[in-house]
Amino acid sequence: MAQPLLRAIDVHKRFGATEVLKGIDLEVQQGEVVAIIGASGSGKTTFLRCINLLEEFHQGEIQVDGERIGYTEGTHRRLGETAISAQRAKIGMVFQSYNLFPHMTAEQNVTLGLIKVQKRPKAEAVETARRWLDRVGLSERRGHYPYQLSGGQQQRVAIARAVAMEPKLVLFDEVTSALDPELVAEVLAVMQDLAKSGMTMLVVSHEMLFVREVATRVVFMEGGRIAEQGPPDALLVNPKSERLATFLGRFHGVFR
Amino acid sequence: MFEPGSFLYEAWAARYGLLAGLATTARLSGITIVIGSLIGILGGVALSYGPWPVRLLLRGYVDAVRGIPVLVLILFSYYGLALLGIQISPFTAGVVALGGFCGAHMSETVRGAIESIPIGQTEAGKAIGLTFWQRLRYVLLPQAIRRLLPPWVNTAVEMVKGTTLLSIIGVVELLLATQQTIARNYLVLQFYFAAGMLYVLVNFAISQLGALIERRTAHFRY
Amino acid sequence: MTYQFNFDVIFRSFDKMLAGLWLGLWLAALSLAIGTVIGLLAAYGRQSRLAPLRAVVWTYVEIIRNCPILLLIFFVYFGLPELGIFFLGKIESFVITLSIYAGAYLCEVFRAGLASMPARYVEAAKAIGLRPVQRQVHVVLPVMFRITLPALSNNLISLFKDTSLAAAIAIPELTFVTRQINANTFRVMESWLTASALYLVTCYAIAWLLRRVERRYAVIR
Numbered sequence: 153m154a155q156p157l158l159r160a161i162d163v164h165k166r167f168g169a170t171e172v173l174k175g176i177d178l179e180v181q182q183g184e185v186v187a188i189i190g191a192s193g194s195g196k197t198t199f200l201r202c203i204n205l206l207e208e209f210h211q212g213e214i215q216v217d218g219e220r221i222g223y224t225e226g227t228h229r230r231l232g233e234t235a236i237s238a239q240r241a242k243i244g245m246v247f248q249s250y251n252l253f254p255h256m257t258a259e260q261n262v263t264l265g266l267i268k269v270q271k272r273p274k275a276e277a278v279e280t281a282r283r284w285l286d287r288v289g290l291s292e293r294r295g296h297y298p299y300q301l302s303g304g305q306q307q308r309v310a311i312a313r314a315v316a317m318e319p320k321l322v323l324f325d326e327v328t329s330a331l332d333p334e335l336v337a338e339v340l341a342v343m344q345d346l347a348k349s350g351m352t353m354l355v356v357s358h359e360m361l362f363v364r365e366v367a368t369r370v371v372f373m374e375g376g377r378i379a380e381q382g383p384p385d386a387l388l389v390n391p392k393s394e395r396l397a398t399f400l401g402r403f404h405g406v407f408r
Numbered sequence: 409m410f411e412p413g414s415f416l417y418e419a420w421a422a423r424y425g426l427l428a429g430l431a432t433t434a435r436l437s438g439i440t441i442v443i444g445s446l447i448g449i450l451g452g453v454a455l456s457y458g459p460w461p462v463r464l465l466l467r468g469y470v471d472a473v474r475g476i477p478v479l480v481l482i483l484f485s486y487y488g489l490a491l492l493g494i495q496i497s498p499f500t501a502g503v504v505a506l507g508g509f510c511g512a513h514m515s516e517t518v519r520g521a522i523e524s525i526p527i528g529q530t531e532a533g534k535a536i537g538l539t540f541w542q543r544l545r546y547v548l549l550p551q552a553i554r555r556l557l558p559p560w561v562n563t564a565v566e567m568v569k570g571t572t573l574l575s576i577i578g579v580v581e582l583l584l585a586t587q588q589t590i591a592r593n594y595l596v597l598q599f600y601f602a603a604g605m606l607y608v609l610v611n612f613a614i615s616q617l618g619a620l621i622e623r624r625t626a627h628f629r630y
Numbered sequence: 631m632t633y634q635f636n637f638d639v640i641f642r643s644f645d646k647m648l649a650g651l652w653l654g655l656w657l658a659a660l661s662l663a664i665g666t667v668i669g670l671l672a673a674y675g676r677q678s679r680l681a682p683l684r685a686v687v688w689t690y691v692e693i694i695r696n697c698p699i700l701l702l703i704f705f706v707y708f709g710l711p712e713l714g715i716f717f718l719g720k721i722e723s724f725v726i727t728l729s730i731y732a733g734a735y736l737c738e739v740f741r742a743g744l745a746s747m748p749a750r751y752v753e754a755a756k757a758i759g760l761r762p763v764q765r766q767v768h769v770v771l772p773v774m775f776r777i778t779l780p781a782l783s784n785n786l787i788s789l790f791k792d793t794s795l796a797a798a799i800a801i802p803e804l805t806f807v808t809r810q811i812n813a814n815t816f817r818v819m820e821s822w823l824t825a826s827a828l829y830l831v832t833c834y835a836i837a838w839l840l841r842r843v844e845r846r847y848a849v850i851r
C-alpha cells in the first residue's frame with residue numbers, strides 16, 4: 153500500500169483530568185472518504201480538532217502526507233506559530249456553525265486564505281474563488297455578506313473557503329446539523345460532488361444515508377476509542393459489536 | 409441690540425479670542441482621541457493576548473487610571489512632569505493626562521470588543537492557515553472595530569467635554585477663553601450659555617454620526 | 631536626578647485630606663439621591679403620552695449629557711446670582727449641579743431598566759388586582775432598581791470622581807486640599823500620590839461594597 157495521507161498513531165487527549173481520546177489509531181489513504189460516527193461525547197470533534205491543530209494532544213502523533221504535524225520530530229514539543237499555521241493551511245476544515253467572516257462577502261471569505269496564506273495574486277485568487285463558488289452553486293451570491301445568505305448557502309461558502317486552498321485533506325464536523333432540514337440536502341450534494349472528484353475527506357456525520365452512500369469506509373468511535381471500522385455496507389448493516397448495533401438502532405428503518 | 413454691552417457686540421469684539429479657544433479645544437480633543445485610540449488598540453490587544461507580565465502591568469495601568477478622577481490626573485501630570493526638570497507647557501501636560509486617561513478606557517473597551525467575538529472566528533482563521541497577526545489584522549480587528557464604534561463615540565464625546573478641565577491648569581481652550589471674555593464684559597449668563605450650547609451642538613453631532621454609522625454596520629455583527 | 635521622598639508633611643495634613651475625602655463622598659451621595667428622583671421623574675416623562683413633555687425631557691437629557699460638567703458648575707455658581715438667586719452657598723450650588731447632571735444619566739439608566747422589565751411581572755401584578763400606581767410602587771420600581779443596580783453603582787463611582795471638580799469653585803474636598811498642600815509644601819509627588827491612592831481605594835471599596843449589595847438583591851430574569 154502507498155503511504156497513507158493521514159496517519160494517527162495512539163493519539164491521547166485530556167481535558168483536565170478526563171481523558172477524551174484514549175489512543176486513536178487511524179490511517180486514511182489518498183482519495184478515501186472516511187465517515188466517523190459515534191454517540192455524543194465519544195470524541196469525534198476533538199479528534200478532528202487535533203488533526204487541524206486546534207487542540208493540543210498529549211501523547212501519540214499525527215502525520216499528514218508523511219509529515220509529523222504540530223510537534224517537533226522525535227519529541228513532543230509544540231511547533232511555533234508560523235509552522236503550525238503553514239501545516240493548517242494544508243488541511244481544510246468545515247465547522248458545524250459555518251464560522252464565515254461576517255464582515256467579508258462570500259468571495260472575500262474564499263480569497264482571504266488564497267491571498268494572505270498562499271500569497272497568490274489577487275486576480276488569480278478571485279478567479280479561483282469564483283470557480284469554487286460556482287461549483288457549490290453560488291456564483292450569483294459571491295458579492296453577498298453572510299447575513300444575506302441562508303444557513304445552507306453559508307455552509308456551502310464555508311466549504312468553498314476550505315477546498316479552494318486545495319488542501320490535501322478536508323475535515324467536516326457535523327456540517328449539516330445546524331441546518332434546517334430542508335437545507336441539508338443542498339450541502340450534502342456539494343459534499344458528494346467533492347467526494348466523487350477524488351478529494352480525501354474525513355467526515356463526522358449523523359446523516360446515515362449519506363454516510364452509507366458516499367463513504368468508502370466507516371469508523372465507529374466509542375468512549376474515545378475506535379471501536380469498529382469497515383466498509384459502510386458491512387458495518388452499518390451487520391454491525392459486529394453490540395454497542396454499534398445499539399447505536400445504529402436509533403437510526404432504525406434507515407438500513408433495512 | 410448691537411451697542412456696546414450687548415451680547416452680540418461683545419461676542420463680536422471677543423471673536424478672535426473665542427475662536428482661538430475653540431481651535432485649541434478642537435486640537436486638544438483630536439490629539440487626545442488619536443493618542444487614546446492608539447494606546448487603546450495596542451493595550452486592548454495586549455490585554456487579550458499578551459504574556460502575563462504585560463497583561464498584569466496593563467491591568468494595573470487601566471484599573472488605576474479608572475479609579476482616579478481626571479482632574480487629579482491632570483494636576484498630577486502638570487505639577488509632576490515639571491518636577492522632571494522638563495519645561496513642559498500646560499498643553500502638553502494636559503495631553504499626557506487626557507491621552508493616558510482615554511487610552512486606559514479605550515484599552516478596556518477594545519479588550520471587551522475582541523473578547524466578545526465568537527471563538528469560531530479565530531478557529532476559522534486558524535483553519536485556513538492565518539498566522540496570529542493575520543487573524544488579528546483581517547478577522548478580529550475589523551469585527552472588533554464595528555463593535556467598538558458606539559463606545560468609541562461615547563469616549564470621543566467624553567474627551568471633548570474633558571478638555572474643559574485643562575482650563576484649570578491654564579490652557580486657554582474654549583471654556584477659559586469664555587471666562588476671559590466674561591471677565592471683561594460681565595455677561596456671565598449669556599457667554600456661559602452660548603459656550604455650553606456650542607459644546608452641546610458639537611457633541612450631539614458626534615453622537616448622531618456614531619449612531620448613523622452603527623446602524624449602517626449593524627449587519628456585520630453576530 | 632533623584633527625588634527624595636518625604637511623606638512627613640503629608641502625614642501632618644492627612645486629617646485634612648481625609649476630611650476632604652469624606653466631604654466628596656457626601657457630595658456624591660447627596661447628588662445621587664437627588665439625581666435618582668430627577669432621573670425617575672424624567673424616565674417616566676420620557677414614557678408619557680404627552681409629546682411636549684417627552685420633548686422637554688429629551689432636550690434636558692441631551693443638553694446635560696453633551697455639555698461639559700465644569701461649564702455647568704460655573705454656569706450655576708456664577709450665573710444663578712445674575713438671575714437674582716443669591717442665597718446659594720458653594721456647596722448647595724455644586725450639589726444642585728451634580729444632581730441635575732446625574733439626573734440626565736440616571737434617566738437613561740431607568741429608561742433602559744423600565745424597557746427591559748419583563749412583561750410577566752406587570753401581568754402578574756394585574757392578575758392579583760393591583761391598581762396602576764400600586765403596580766408601579768410595589769412591583770415595577772423594586773424590580774427596576776434591582777435590574778439597574780450595577781448601572782447605579784457605576785454612576786455613584788463616577789459621581790464620586792466628579793466631586794473632584796468642586797475644587798474649581800474652592801470647595802475643600804480632597805483635590806482642593808491636595809492642591810493646597812502641594813502649593814504649601816512643594817511635595818508634589820507625595821501629595822498627588824497620596825490623593826490618587828485615597829481616590830483609588832475609595833472607588834474600589836465602593837465598587838466592592840455595591841457588588842455585594844448587587845449579589846444580595848440580584849434578580850433572575
Ligand SMILES: Nc1ncnc2c1ncn2[C@@H]1O[C@H](COP(=O)(O)OP(=O)(O)OP(=O)(O)O)[C@@H](O)[C@H]1O
Nearest residue numbers: 167168172190191192193194195196197198199326
Ligand atoms: N474544551 C473542552 N473542555 C472540557 N471538556 C471538553 C472540551 N471539549 C470537549 N470536551 C469533552 O470531551 C468529550 C468529547 O467531546 P467531543 O466534542 O469530541 O464529542 P463528539 O463526539 O464530537 O460529540 P457530539 O456528537 O455531541 O458533537 C465530551 O465529554 C466533552 O464534554
Ligand SMILES: [Mg+2]
Nearest residue numbers: 196197198326
Ligand atoms: Mg462534535
